[in-house]
Amino acid sequence: MNNPTGGVVFDQVSKRYGNVTAVDNVSFTIEGATLVTLLGPSGCGKTTTLRMVAGLEAITSGRVLIGGQDVSRRSAAERDVSMVFQSYALFPHMNVLENVSYGPQSDGTPRAQAEAMAADKLKMLGLSGMEKRLPSELSGGQQQRVAVARSLVLEPAVLLFDEPLSNLDAKLRRRVRQEIRELQQSLRLTVLYVTHDQEEALAVSDRIIVMDRGRIAQQGTPDELYERPASRFLADFIGDANLVDGEVVPQGGGLAFKANDFAAPVRVQGLQPGPATLALRPHQLQLRPPGDGMLQGRCLRSAYLGSRQELVVDTPWGELLVFDPVVRPRHEPGDAVGLAFDPGAAIVLPR
Amino acid sequence: MLAAACALALLWLLGSGFAAGVTASAFTVWHYLALLALTVLFARALARCGAFIGDATVSSIVVTIAALLGLFIFFPVGKALLAAVLDNQGRFAPGLAAERLLAPDIWGLGCFGGGTQCGVAINSVLLATIVGFGTTLIGLVMALAAQRGGQRFSGLYRVMAVLPIVTPPFVIALALVVLFGRTGLITGWLDTLFGIPRTRWIYGLTGVTLAQLLSFTPIAFMILSGALAAVSPSLEEAAQTLRASRARVFRTVTWPLLRPALANSFLLGFVESLADFGNPVVLAGNYEVLSTKIFFAVAGAQHEPGRAAALATVLLLFTLVAFWLQQRWLGKASYVSVSGKGDTGLPAPLPDGMRKACVGFAVAWVVFTLACYAVILVGGFVKDIGRGDMTPVIAHFRDGFGIEWRDGAPAFTGSAWDSFFTTVQVAAIAAPLTAAIGLLAAYVITRQQFAGRGAFEFLTMVAFAVPGTVIGVAYIVAFNVPPIELTGGLAILILCFVFRNMPVGVRAGIAALAQIDKSLDEASATLRASTWRTLTQVVLPLLKPAIVATLIFSFTHAMTAVSAVIFLATAKYNLATVYIIGRVEAGEYPLAIAYSTVLIVFMLAVVLLLQRFTGSVRIGRRTPAELVTGH
Numbered sequence: 001m002n003n004p005t006g007g008v009v010f011d012q013v014s015k016r017y018g019n020v021t022a023v024d025n026v027s028f029t030i031e032g033a034t035l036v037t038l039l040g041p042s043g044c045g046k047t048t049t050l051r052m053v054a055g056l057e058a059i060t061s062g063r064v065l066i067g068g069q070d071v072s073r074r075s076a077a078e079r080d081v082s083m084v085f086q087s088y089a090l091f092p093h094m095n096v097l098e099n100v101s102y103g104p105q106s107d108g109t110p111r112a113q114a115e116a117m118a119a120d121k122l123k124m125l126g127l128s129g130m131e132k133r134l135p136s137e138l139s140g141g142q143q144q145r146v147a148v149a150r151s152l153v154l155e156p157a158v159l160l161f162d163e164p165l166s167n168l169d170a171k172l173r174r175r176v177r178q179e180i181r182e183l184q185q186s187l188r189l190t191v192l193y194v195t196h197d198q199e200e201a202l203a204v205s206d207r208i209i210v211m212d213r214g215r216i217a218q219q220g221t222p223d224e225l226y227e228r229p230a231s232r233f234l235a236d237f238i239g240d241a242n243l244v245d246g247e248v249v250p251q252g253g254g255l256a257f258k259a260n261d262f263a264a265p266v267r268v269q270g271l272q273p274g275p276a277t278l279a280l281r282p283h284q285l286q287l288r289p290p291g292d293g294m295l296q297g298r299c300l301r302s303a304y305l306g307s308r309q310e311l312v313v314d315t316p317w318g319e320l321l322v323f324d325p326v327v328r329p330r331h332e333p334g335d336a337v338g339l340a341f342d343p344g345a346a347i348v349l350p351r
Numbered sequence: 352m353l354a355a356a357c358a359l360a361l362l363w364l365l366g367s368g369f370a371a372g373v374t375a376s377a378f379t380v381w382h383y384l385a386l387l388a389l390t391v392l393f394a395r396a397l398a399r400c401g402a403f404i405g406d407a408t409v410s411s412i413v414v415t416i417a418a419l420l421g422l423f424i425f426f427p428v429g430k431a432l433l434a435a436v437l438d439n440q441g442r443f444a445p446g447l448a449a450e451r452l453l454a455p456d457i458w459g460l461g462c463f464g465g466g467t468q469c470g471v472a473i474n475s476v477l478l479a480t481i482v483g484f485g486t487t488l489i490g491l492v493m494a495l496a497a498q499r500g501g502q503r504f505s506g507l508y509r510v511m512a513v514l515p516i517v518t519p520p521f522v523i524a525l526a527l528v529v530l531f532g533r534t535g536l537i538t539g540w541l542d543t544l545f546g547i548p549r550t551r552w553i554y555g556l557t558g559v560t561l562a563q564l565l566s567f568t569p570i571a572f573m574i575l576s577g578a579l580a581a582v583s584p585s586l587e588e589a590a591q592t593l594r595a596s597r598a599r600v601f602r603t604v605t606w607p608l609l610r611p612a613l614a615n616s617f618l619l620g621f622v623e624s625l626a627d628f629g630n631p632v633v634l635a636g637n638y639e640v641l642s643t644k645i646f647f648a649v650a651g652a653q654h655e656p657g658r659a660a661a662l663a664t665v666l667l668l669f670t671l672v673a674f675w676l677q678q679r680w681l682g683k684a685s686y687v688s689v690s691g692k693g694d695t696g697l698p699a700p701l702p703d704g705m706r707k708a709c710v711g712f713a714v715a716w717v718v719f720t721l722a723c724y725a726v727i728l729v730g731g732f733v734k735d736i737g738r739g740d741m742t743p744v745i746a747h748f749r750d751g752f753g754i755e756w757r758d759g760a761p762a763f764t765g766s767a768w769d770s771f772f773t774t775v776q777v778a779a780i781a782a783p784l785t786a787a788i789g790l791l792a793a794y795v796i797t798r799q800q801f802a803g804r805g806a807f808e809f810l811t812m813v814a815f816a817v818p819g820t821v822i823g824v825a826y827i828v829a830f831n832v833p834p835i836e837l838t839g840g841l842a843i844l845i846l847c848f849v850f851r852n853m854p855v856g857v858r859a860g861i862a863a864l865a866q867i868d869k870s871l872d873e874a875s876a877t878l879r880a881s882t883w884r885t886l887t888q889v890v891l892p893l894l895k896p897a898i899v900a901t902l903i904f905s906f907t908h909a910m911t912a913v914s915a916v917i918f919l920a921t922a923k924y925n926l927a928t929v930y931i932i933g934r935v936e937a938g939e940y941p942l943a944i945a946y947s948t949v950l951i952v953f954m955l956a957v958v959l960l961l962q963r964f965t966g967s968v969r970i971g972r973r974t975p976a977e978l979v980t981g982h
Contacts, residue, residue: 056588056697076591089589093607102603103593154593 007032007190008053008158013062015048022048024214025062030158033188035181037201040211041237047162049211050194054160055079067157077106082151083160087167088143090135096122096146097131103154121149141172148180152187159184161193165200177204198238202226210234232349235279241347242280242320248273248348257348262295262316266346279347282323286340287311287331294338299331313337390418408882409799412791413807419788423850424814427829428667428821434660434828451661468637472665475625475641478556479669482563483621489564489716490571490616491609496713497572498579499701504710507717511569514724517954519911519928521629522947524562525935526723527553528633529730529944534738536726554636562630565720567623571616578612579605579698587699597702605699618677622670626818628914629928633935641666642820642914649824649918656828663821674816678809724951731945747945767946770930775953777841777926778909781848785905786898788849789856793897794886796857797864798872808857815854819914822851827918839921847919848909855908856901863897864890903961907954 008030015023023045030036038046051057053064055076064072071079082103090099100118105111122128125145135143144164151159164180165173181204184191195201201208202222209219218230229235232243246259248271255271256263257278266278290296297315309324311331322339324331331337394414398407436448457470469477497508530537531553541547552558582605590600628642635643641662648659701709730736734744751767763772789811795801796808817825826847830837837843867890875885891898913928920929927950934943 054588054592056591076588077594077596079592081592083589083592085585085589087583087585089583089585091586091589091604102590102595106590106594106596106599150589150593160592 007034007067008192009063009065010049010053011063011065013049013052013064014060015045015052015057016060021214023052026211026214026216027062028209028216028219030190030192031206032190034206035184035189035191035193035204037193037195037205037208038211039195039198039201039208039238040217042196043213044211045214046194046196046211050083050160050162050192053158053192054081054083056083080157081160082154082156083162084144084147084151084164086163088135088147090143090146090150092135095132095134096127096138099135099146100150100153103150107154117153118149121153122146124152125149140168141176144168144176148183152183157190159189159191161191163195164193165195165197173200180204202238210237212237227345227347229279229347229349232277232279232351235277235347235349240282240321242282242285242318244278244280244317245351246276246278246317248276257346260316264295264341265343266348267343268346268348271348275351277349277351278317279349280320280341281347282310282321283325284341284345285320285322287322287324287326288338288340290336290338294340296336296338299333299335299337301333302331304330311337313339315339387415390415406799406882408886409795409801412795413801416788416792417807417810420810420814420850422835423846424817424822427825428817430829431660431821431825432664432667434656435664437657447657448661451658452664454661457662457665468639471639471641471644471662472669474556474639475666476669478559478563478638478640479621479624481560482567482624483617483619485560485564486567486571486620486623487575487613487616489568489712490573490575491613492709493568493572493713493716494575494579495701495705496709497576499698500706500710500713504714504717507714508572511572511717511720513955513958514569514720517907517911517951517958518566518724519629519931519947519950520566520627520913521633521928521932521935522727522951523565523723524558524630524633525940525944525947526726526730527558527562527565529726529736529940530723531558532737536736551636554634555638558634558636559631559638559640562634563624563627565723566627566630567620568716568720570623571620574616574619575609575612578609582608582698584698588697591699597700598705600699601702601705615677618673622673622816622818625666625669625673626820626914628820628917629932632913632932641669642818645820645824646917649827656824659824660828663824666818667816667821670816670818671813674813678812727944727947727951730941731948733941735941736944737940747941748949751942751946752949767927767930767942767949770925770927771949773841773844773924774910774927777844777848778906781845781852781909782902782906784845784849785852785856786901789853789901790860790894790898792853793857793860793864794890797861798869798890811857812854814850817851819851819912819916820918822847823915823918826915838919839923841924843919844916844924844926847915848905848912851912851915852905852908855904859897859901859904860894863894867893899961903958906957906961910950910954 010028012025012027014025038049040046048057052059055074059072063070066080097115097118100122101114104114104117127145165176177200205222207221208225210217212233218234225238235241244259246257248255249258250273251263254265256265295315297313299311300314301312303310309327311322313320313322391411394410395407398410438444438447457472529535533549533551538549542549586604587600590604631640631643645659645662648655731747732743734740734742751765753765755762755764792811826843830843871889872885875889916926917929920926931943931946
């Protein structure tokens with residue numbers, strides 16, 4: 001906050017435990033006043049990366065810069081970062097005020113002043129009146145906010161979140177993630193956020209870094225990642241996708257995707273003929289009355305979800321998941337349907 | 352209706368037994384079977400009436416265990432304490448009782464003024480306080496070294512966790528005499544090398560303190576090691592990211608979270624020291640403590656059961672207060688982690704100077720402890736280590752454990768065989784009984800809701816607070832007259848071990864059951880399984896580690912116990928430890944040492960075999976390697 005332009009630079013960092021490489025030559029930059037998410041499946045190295053920024057894990061090779069300074073060899077206590085832990089890690093033997101004023105007091109700030117700073121942040125997070133409570137006397141959501149207040153009070157150059165919503169229930173999760181995003185934007189905080197939930201990542205991030213097996217699979221804005229995934233893994237990991245293996249072939253002057261003797265035109269920049277995988281988002285598939293030149297199929301299962309129907313349709317391209325925003329008339333198992341999609345919006349991945 | 356009838360029958364059977372008094376014949380096996388049957392019937396009838404939510408199994412378990420505890424803990428202890436207020440003719444004598452209980456040789460404070468001795472109670476409490484603080488401090492240093500001091504000496508620390516399990520309580524005292532006694536090895540070296548005169552300094556408070564510190568530090572180490580491992584690393588990491596230095600992390604987070612365990616460790620050291628008999632009997636010299644004084648009041652030249660009872664009352668009072676404090680503070684003071692989920696991370700490293708100091712001290716202490724064991728191991732194979740005669744001989748083993756071949760069959764001619772076989776037999780019978788009763792009690796305490804559950808739990812644990820010496824006196828007083836006449840037999844030894852060690856089974860069971868999700872039981876119950884089937888098919892297999900732990904504990908404790916059984920062992924049914932103490936008192940150190948070696952080696956073999964045979968079961972704990980790569 002003192003230095004909103006200063007971000008984090010992660011320069012060719014690796015982390016090895018014996019023979020296991022947890023993080024493999026990873027580089028990225030976090031601009032000041034942005035929220036960047038590390039997203040990936042369990043064991044992909046995202047938490048290790050976050051902990052290396054915090055200084056809780058030593059890096060094996062590479063450099064970590066915070067606010068332009070090389071902090072690779074500094075301990076967690078010496079770095080201008082603070083962290084919201086997955087378990088919140090509130091000190092169970094201290095009350096809320098003692099928890100939140102712990103950081104400034106570590107810095108040598110006199111107690112009265114530290115408590116004033118803490119009270120200020122507690123007020124900002126709507127926790128006034130809770131000062132004397134023990135963490136065990138708070139609800140899950142309140143504990144989470146105390147943890148955020150405790151990290152904010154030091155006004156760190158970088159704020160780290162390690163799966164901060166995983167201990168909250170689904171309804172609360174949506175609200176709290178909005179609160180975190182609003183806080184980040186209004187205070188112009190630099191935030192690195194770890195999650196395995198792709199929807200959460202899409203909702204809060206300026207940029208997303210997707211990790212897979214210790215490497216960066218792709219980074220970009222949420223819409224870039226959703227609309228132009230770079231690989232089969234990414235198309236499947238972010239959002240739902242029907243993945244069809246086939247090949248790109250010339251057809252009538254343009255190109256078409258062909259699998260199992262059925263071809264449909266695709267118009268994607270820089271596309272070359274050859275083996276490919278087509279990724280179709282369920283909402284991109286539109287239901288039509290069956291007709292010639294259209295992907296034809298038979299409805300296998302259907303479910304009514306209020307805002308949409310979800311169908312599984314058996315087609316020459318395999319069983320495809322379809323989200324149909326039109327809920328009436330209902331499609332029943334056994335109905336013959338046709339499927340169409342926008343050739344310009346198709347995602348074709350090299351195979 | 353049935354319940355009332357059963358209760359009446361029980362009362363009649365017990366009542367007629369006791370009413371007939373010393374003149375009548377003692378209960379036979381058939382009487383005991385009838386008592387048991389009536390108790391179970393009574394319990395089932397209670398369940399029929401709606402108690403225990405109508406569950407006959409739970410009802411039977413609770414009522415039977417409570418009845419057993421009543422008969423074998425509360426009845427004898429109560430009767431023994433009553434002896435403190437009766438005169439030699441068995442008449443109520445409040446004046447005499449007050450005189451006994453307030454005697455100056457119990458409460459005297461002379462040693463603080465200078466010159467004269469303090470009373471035994473003051474002596475005992477002083478010793479116990481020093482030992483409580485000492486074991487806690489050394490245990491903490493060792494736990495810090497083991498958990499946070501790096502991997503270098505991890506094997507060494509683990510030895511500390513196994514040794515006390517297989518060690519009879521007086522072994523350390525024996526080793527200290529051999530090392531530091533007037534003719535001891537180190538005393539001798541100091542005399543010849545530096546001209547430091549030989550003295551008897553090891554006999555008295557110093558020696559007993561040292562022996563008890565060496566004996567009980569491993570327990571403090573295990574408690575504090577566990578507590579340190581349970582401090583959530585993410586709390587320490589959070590403090591680090593909040594700019595706290597290593598020293599501040601330790602002072603403001605680690606230390607406060609350890610405080611309940613520190614209190615626990617102190618109280619346990621305190622109680623262990625009070626109840627210890629083996630070390631003082633060898634080393635105390637003129638420094639009299641309660642446990643030995645009780646023994647000599649019963650077994651000494653002047654037979655004074657009333658005085659023994661008064662002393663036992665005082666000792667029991669102390670341990671009960673310590674036990675009550677432990678239950679009271681620690682029940683509330685333990686910090687449950689706020690949320691169990693996703694607690695990964697690395698524990699904070701210690702400040703550098705502190706780490707070096709801890710590791711240095713811990714290693715030195717372990718080496719000292721191991722030196723004591725080495726003395727015992729070597730001592731059996733040399734002529735007389737107690738007088739520094741190191742000529743190698745195997746005569747001691749031949750005396751104790753000689754086997755001759757006569758008429759095509761082996762004859763166990765060694766003098767120690769009888770007591771050894773009796774000990775193994777008693778331990779082997781007591782161990783499974785202890786485990787069964789303890790785990791059943793743990794199951795109903797953790798898994799069933801019934802009125803009086805808290806009281807039942809307290810009842811099962813209170814037996815733990817009764818020192819062995821008190822139990823020994825109590826059994827002598829209560830069970831040497833009809834209707835329940837057991838003294839001099841094998842059964843009383845077994846019963847003594849079962850009910851003394853049962854609380855450990857209960858604790859182990861409660862701890863293990865707490866880790867097994869209750870929904871498993873409920874799943875089983877909704878699948879139409881009876882309580883009994885749930886217990887045997889679902890809970891028991893998951894409890895295997897606790898069962899093994901309890902078996903090992905009760906077996907080894909039955910092999911190594913001294914304080915209670917020294918009152919109960921007889922020439923016909925002698926026990927290993929009692930035999931060894933006898934040799935020590937007769938000054939036959941080499942045989943005592945050789946026998947101790949055999950005991951330690953035998954128990955190590957049994958423990959390893961049991962662990963091997965049953966395999967070790969791991970439930971849901973991630974290894975550090977998995978932790979750091981997770982997520």
